Amino acid sequence: MMKLDVAEGVFPLGESRTFSFVIAPESLDLGDDTGHLRGEICVDGTVMNTGSSMRVAGTVRTCRSFVCDRCLAEGEREITLDFSEDYAKTPGETDEAAVCDGETIILDDLVRDTLLVAEPLRELCKSDCKGLCPICGQNLNEGSCSCDTFVPDPRLAALESLLKND
Numbered sequence: 001m002m003k004l005d006v007a008e009g010v011f012p013l014g015e016s017r018t019f020s021f022v023i024a025p026e027s028l029d030l031g032d033d034t035g036h037l038r039g040e041i042c043v044d045g046t047v048m049n050t051g052s053s054m055r056v057a058g059t060v061r062t063c064r065s066f067v068c069d070r071c072l073a074e075g076e077r078e079i080t081l082d083f084s085e086d087y088a089k090t091p092g093e094t095d096e097a098a099v100c101d102g103e104t105i106i107l108d109d110l111v112r113d114t115l116l117v118a119e120p121l122r123e124l125c126k127s128d129c130k131g132l133c134p135i136c137g138q139n140l141n142e143g144s145c146s147c148d149t150f151v152p153d154p155r156l157a158a159l160e161s162l163l164k165n166d
Contacts, residue, residue: 001027002107004047006054006100016048021107025062028112038063038076043111045083054100056107057084060114066123070131071139083114 002021011017021044025037045058060081067074087100130140138145152160 002043002111004056004105004107005103006047006049006105007103011049013049013051016046018044018046019058020044023111028108028115030112030115036064036066037115038065041111041115043107047105050086053086053088054105055084055086056105056110057082059083060111062115068125068129069122070124070129071141072132073125073139073141075125079118081114081118083110085110 002023004019005011020042022040022042025041028041030037039062042061043058044061045056048055048057060083061078063076063078065074065076087105089100125141132139133145133147133149135147135149136145138147
């Protein structure tokens with residue numbers, strides 16, 4: 001559990017403190033995405049007492065494994081994500097701020113949500129990935145195949161039939 005001590009007696013107005021945590025992906029309850037994260041999750045940032053709220057900002061760093069959506073090659077990518085959240089000291093102070101109990105702020109939900117929101121809809125091994133041959137399944141990034149991949153325009157099919165009649 002990533003817990004910040006923000007008790008008013010030890011954290012005066014305007015003061016800013018840094019924090020750093022290293023946690024295992026299993027401790028964040030990421031569901032099916034836990035298996036995609038490799039190694040530890042590093043969380044670094046600052047917490048600042050702004051008077052009406054506690055502002056938490058920082059970065060999450062981890063390594064994520066994936067399977068390319070075009071060529072099905074496996075890969076790993078380091079990801080660095082920024083986060084920022086205001087925690088209101090009293091409920092109802094602001095509409096957008098989460099509420100802290102005045103003593104501690106638990107960052108587990110914030111880090112989990114940051115990782116889940118940044119999950120890509122599609123992952124490619126490289127931006128110009130050529131994918132697989134639709135006929136034989138050859139990975140076209142490794143080399144070309146001898147398959148005939150010509151697909152005629154269906155609007156010209158009637159003209160093609162005239163050529164076959166000759």
